[in-house]
Amino acid sequence: MNVLQVRDLTKRHGRKHNLVRAVDGVDLDVPAGQMLAVTGPSGCGKSTLLNLMAGLERPTGGQVWLAGERIDTAGERALARLRRRSVGFVFQSFHLVEELTAAENVELPVLLAGGSPRAAKRRAGQLLDQVGLADRARQLPWKLSGGERQRVAVARALANEPLVVLADEPTGNLDTAATNEVLRLFADLRAMGQTVVMVTHDARVAATADRLVSMRDGVFVEDTWLGGGSGWLDGLFAMGD
Amino acid sequence: MQDAILAMLAKEPSHGYDLGLRLRRALGPLGGSMNAGQVYVTLARLEKAGLVVHERSAGSPDRPDRKVYALTDAGHERVTAWLAEVNRPKPDLVEFHLKLAAASASRLADPVELVDAQRRELLRRLAEAQRAVLAEPEGSTGGLLLEGIALRLQADLRWLEACERVWSRRADA
Amino acid sequence: MGRLLLVSRLVLGDLRRHPGPAVLLVLSTFVATAVLSLGMSLPGATERLYLQTRAATAGPDVVALAPGMGGATDAVLTSLENAPGVVARSRPYRQFFATLTTGGGEARAIVLGADAKPGPIDRPLVTSGRWVRPGGVVVERGFAGAVGVDVGDRVAVAGRTFPVVGIAVTAARTVYPWAMMGGPGNGPSDGAGLVWMTEPDTRPLAASGLPVTSLVYLRMADPADTTRYMAFYHDTPNSAGGRVGDSAARVNSFTWQSMAHQDDVYLRDGQPILIIGGWLLSFMAVAGLSTLAAGRAAAQARRAGLLKVVGATPGLIAVVLLAEYLTLALLADAAGLALARLAAPTIINPSGSLLTADAGPHGGAVVMTTVVAVGVAILTAAAPALRAVRANVDRRPDHLVLLSRMAGWLPVPLLLGLRLVARRPGRALLHAGGTATTAIGLTVLLMVHAQPRDGWDLGGVTLADLADDQSRRLLAGVTAAMAVLAVVNTLTMTWTTATESRATMAVARTLGATPGQVTAGLAAAQLLPTLPGAFLGIPLGLSLHWFFGPADQPPTPLLWSVPPVLLLATGLLSVVPARLAARRSVAEALAA
Secondary structure (H helix, E strand, O other), X not given: OXXXXXXXXXXXXXXXXXXXXXXXXXXXXXXXXXXXXXXXXXXOXXXXXXXXXXXXXXXXXXXXXXXXXXXXXXXXXXXXXXXXXXXXXXXXXXXXXXXXXXXXXXXXXXXHOOOOHHHHHHHHHHHHHHOOOHHHOOOOHHHOOHHHHHHHHHHXXXXXXXXEXXXXXOOOOOOHHHHHHHHHHHHHHHHOOOEEEEEOOOHHHHOOOOEEEEEEOXXXXXXXXXXXXXXXXXXXXXXXX | OHHHHHHHHOXXXXXXXXXXXXXXXXXXXXXXXXXXXHHHHHHHHHHHOOOEEEEEOOOOOOOOOOEEEEEOHHHHHHHHHHXXXXXXXXXXXXXXXXXXXXXXXXXXXXXXXXXXXXXXXXXXXXXXXXXXXXXXXXXXXXXXXXXXXXXHHHHHHHHHHHHHHHHHHHHHO | OHHHHHHHHHHHHHHHHOHHHHHHHHHHHHHHHHHHHHHHHOOOHXXXXXXXXXXXXXXXXXXXXXXXOOHHHHHHHHHHHHOOOEEEEOOOEEEXXXXXXXXXXXXXXXXXXXXXXXXXXXXOEEEEEOOOEOOEEEEEHHHHHHHOOOOOOEEEEOOEXXXXXXXXXXXXXXXXXXXXXXXXXXXXXXXXEEEEEEOHHHHHHHHOOOOEEEEEEEEEOOOOOOHHHHHHHOOEEOOOOOEEOOOOOOOEEEEHHHHXXXXXXXXXXXHHHHHHHHHXXXXXXXXXXXXXXXXXXXXXXXXXXXXXXXXXXXXXXXXXXXXXXXXXXXXXXXXXXXXXXXXXXXHHOOOOOOOOOOOOOOHHHHHHHHHHHHHHHHXXXXXXXXXXXXXXXXXXXXXXXXXXXXXXXOOHHHHHHHHHHHHOHHHHHHHHHHHHHHHHHHHHHHHHHHOOOOOEEOOOOEEOOHHHHHHHHHHHHHHHHHHHHHHHHHHHHHHHHHHHOHHHHXXXXXXXXXXXXXXHHHHHHHHHHHHHHHHHHHHHHHHHHHHHOOOOOOOOHHHHHHHHXXXXXXXXXXXXXXXXXXXXOHHHHHHO
């Protein structure tokens, strides 16, 4: 079953001479449980694609289905409901609510979805534990390191057990160590069968996905399966002997 | 070196001198360190292996070199195989660079496609390395080597991006 | 020189890019300094006007009145030339207690038999038309304004019709409606206006038996020293501020000082209104502007950082940040003073009985308002400037922990609103203060309007009590200015809150909050501090009113409408920017 389906999706900015085809007639199917990476140089339209798939922006043309529901034409309320229940976001600049503690940030989607404060609290505790931040639950975001903040953001994205997690350059603001922290988390998500679509220009991050789509100037130029080891590493060490 | 010279002959038969010149041009600033004699030594080896043949041409009086080298069928085969080949454990920058230059000159292969194929392969390797890195517990020494491999692959991939940018622009021009 | 160029270039650049805050700064400071300088220029203002009028009309140093007319009365009055300090006196004049009938009705009037050519003491200044001629009367300007007559109109004096040939002012009388200076027989005064006619024209009045008083104008050797004269003939103080002699002649004397003092009565109520109003407005200006400055703190910090990077000293950065606000504040101060100067004559001289060439703010008021304006600018810019110079990051700890704890158990919009308030307690305090100030103004206004109105009984017609009217007008003006500032402040606060919480609200929307929830959250953040502010303003306003007005007046039930009105207004004003912010695409808001 496809969690996300995109058909002939188009997004243009500006007019005439300044016309930019950010996304130019793209088709994409993301089956459940797949971890998909979209890569490409900056300005290739990959972030726009992600925003379109989440209903954060409206497309100029084409269709987007999320869990069989068409979202490119959905109203604000329907989109809000969809974001609450079906989508989890992770951003490059974390976008934690600065006024709320780590735990409260994670509770927020649960409360928004109508969960009881007790349920929200329980879920936040469980998720923060899962991302290894149980002891930082009561801190405000600015007291956390970049890697910790992004782990809180991942926990928050998972709060309502979304159908798909959408991540926009999740390691773009992180150093190598923090990148590994976050990538380990994504590897766990992949192992758990969580559907993830992430946008990145970092090959190492993209390489953790099952499948990799390359974008140039608003179109897909390549669609590669990365799953399954070729034993290349073992060969490398054998040669080293 | 051998493969690169063979690939250059694939376009048209040439003098050893011209081959040296073209090789140097393809290598850019790095070509300066190349020894002119190297070309002739390599050509002699290739001839012995039956990959090239030479015939004497009526050269001008001031040009003592009159040997024009051409590929044999076996030589052609070898060039095609070399161009298609991607699965070397460690891509040698110079070699890959010359391969792209030769492919573009001989029109036996599209350099952009060569880059893509190479990138796919490197990505697969990177995926494998990266998974291995993440499987290691944080701070383990075993992970360090893997991390080094992943970082090198990442650097190679970045270089491939640059190759693609330049070669696709040349193809458009 | 180069540094000056740099500073002015940076200031001008910022003004061009952000004209809104500059306009608000100028507007708020302008209103506050105008009102404050008016209030400050009231003390002594009427006295100045009186002195000016006195100089222009050769006003007497003492007016001595004795009831009746004829030899005995005149003898007593003329004998005053021998009193200590007196160097000159006029001839005796007669004033009759008559009525003036106009199209509008009948009013009490004092009719003075004047010289066709005024003598050396008291030469009334004709402000329009001409001086009296046989068969033509001149009406005192304040009186003329109150009963609505002008040159060319016809009026009836004691039943005889005269054309009004001129309007004049004099320093020999207390201002309208206190023209009587002692009733018939030197009894208690009623409100009345002054009318001049030629001596021969008054003869029928004398014949008709109207009450009459005789008077002489005295000139002293030293105008400042009227005490020796007063001590000479009596020691009993009378109600009008003069002194009644204990001799049989019943002379009633008014010194020019006592007349100047009586004129001030008009302004007794107006002054606290303007001064308190001015301070309240200044506070509101500070509240609104601080919000504005705080809202721009992040941008200013970035600016400071950039300047630091290129090698600017902290001093220079502070100068850049302060120069803009100081320049604007001084500009607004100058404009406020100019407005005060324009408005002063009507406020200081409500009856129009005095000349107003010299009305307007003087040294003290100018200094005071300038200090206030500069203070507003510094208070507004200093904190953000300091913060911008000191550090790059503006991080405040979570102050209101209880509020935050509570928030977890509330609906999501309230939770967001509460957290926004909890993160910026200073802002919330400012907002509450601004609301309280508006509530104080509204409370005082409502209380004054609830007072029973007493007009002036002029016999026949009842004219509005000018002094009371004046206070109400001033209060209404000050309240209107407050309302303007309150609206501007609320807009500023909502705009700032909306801008600062844009990212937060956009994130909330990516998590599935509806535009409605986001709008409600922003509105809640505005309304929470408004509530205590609105309620606090009422008792404060009541105590102010009781302090300056009748202390026994019960609070009017209308006061209950103040909090709901303020809450409603704030709610409506805050929904607009929230709604606009909510309508933007989430991706756009996140990128901003």
